[in-house]
Amino acid sequence: MKGENASMVGELLQLDTWLAKHTITGPVAVITGKNGDMDTIGSAIALASSHPNLMACGLHIGRTAQRYMVRHQAPFRLLKDNKTAWPKQLAAIVVVDAAAPDQTGLALPHVPKCIIDHHATDGWNITEDDLHLKWDVRSTTEVVTRYLQHHAPSSLTPQVCEFLLAGLITDTGRFRHADAGSFSTAALLLEHSGIDYQRFIQDMEDAPTSPSDRGAVLRGLQRAETTEAGPWTILRTSAGTLEGRVATLLNGLGADAVVVSRTRNGETRLTVRAPRSSVRAGLHMGHIMNEVAQSVGGEGGGHDGAAGWSGDAHPVAAETAFIDAVARTSRKQVDQ
Numbered sequence: 124m125k126g127e128n129a130s131m132v133g134e135l136l137q138l139d140t141w142l143a144k145h146t147i148t149g150p151v152a153v154i155t156g157k158n159g160d161m162d163t164i165g166s167a168i169a170l171a172s173s174h175p176n177l178m179a180c181g182l183h184i185g186r187t188a189q190r191y192m193v194r195h196q197a198p199f200r201l202l203k204d205n206k207t208a209w210p211k212q213l214a215a216i217v218v219v220d221a222a223a224p225d226q227t228g229l230a231l232p233h234v235p236k237c238i239i240d241h242h243a244t245d246g247w248n249i250t251e252d253d254l255h256l257k258w259d260v261r262s263t264t265e266v267v268t269r270y271l272q273h274h275a276p277s278s279l280t281p282q283v284c285e286f287l288l289a290g291l292i293t294d295t296g297r298f299r300h301a302d303a304g305s306f307s308t309a310a311l312l313l314e315h316s317g318i319d320y321q322r323f324i325q326d327m328e329d330a331p332t333s334p335s336d337r338g339a340v341l342r343g344l345q346r347a348e349t350t351e352a353g354p355w356t357i358l359r360t361s362a363g364t365l366e367g368r369v370a371t372l373l374n375g376l377g378a379d380a381v382v383v384s385r386t387r388n389g390e391t392r393l394t395v396r397a398p399r400s401s402v403r404a405g406l407h408m409g410h411i412m413n414e415v416a417q418s419v420g421g422e423g424g425g426h427d428g429a430a431g432w433s434g435d436a437h438p439v440a441a442e443t444a445f446i447d448a449v450a451r452t453s454r455k456q457v458d459q
């Protein structure tokens with residue numbers, strides 16, 4: 124596959140050996156990131172399909188992922204944060220698409236763990252019993268696709284391919300943040316499954332929204348204001364729901380970065396986006412969100428063009444930390 128090297132092939136073999144060692148002794152939980160986005164859910168469902176002793180589970184299922192879960196009746200166990208009672212016979216855990224333990228939202232059990240991730244930041248403590256696959260790819264579903272291709276090809280059913288493709292499409296922002304490996308993975312999934320891509324992407328984009336959701340998005344767009352942050356221009360607003368959609372829509376309006384805040388039940392969330400031109404000029408949203416977490420607490424991280432932060436800081440304090448971090452970032456001259 125495009126972009127695959129000997130080191131990656133070797134790590135996939137290590138993953139297969141590690142999974143075989145632990146699934147033979149008991150159940151292994153495949154744990155998702157607490158945001159429940161399509162990449163983490165798709166990765167967990169797909170990986171869990173490769174062995175009967177693997178079970179996908181997590182704290183939350185996002186809207187897009189929920190549609191695919193219902194459509195395919197995919198097995199997934201919803202957990203209750205720190206109240207989760209892990210089975211005594213649990214042999215190990217696999218965590219997919221989470222850059223640190225707190226991004227699962229769970230009190231993780233003290234068993235061997237495998238981390239499969241692609242984020243720039245990393246907060247895991249790895250011991251000799253653990254395995255860590257951290258690849259420079261655009262989505263975790265790319266790693267899982269390559270594992271299944273090499274070691275469990277019969278698991279690449281049309282349904283599993285849909286989960287993987289949806290995770291890849293959403294995490295690359297409809298391929299706006301893709302690279303050659305992303306397109307190669309998409310081509311493999313399409314060829315293997317027979318999915319009609321035009322129909323598939325149309326179905327994703329035609330996700331139903333309620334009148335109240337549409338109103339929330341419109342209000343978020345109407346509230347947008349421009350802020351100068353050193354050499355950068357930021358569009359900022361707030362939204363009560365669907366803040367990712369608001370951020371994506373604003374990201375096409377010419378600003379260097381977009382930040383959308385949301386406050387609910389005492390928790391503040393920032394969702395940020397940056398166009399490719401800003402990334403090439405030096406902005407990395409994942410690193411910026413990590414700086415926000417260091418400044419006001421909470422947890423943050425993500426990709427170069429799309430990231431997030433959550434915590435109990437006041438939204439003004441969190442936004443200010445984001446703006447300050449952007450302002451401190453030097454702007455590189457980039458050839459057009």
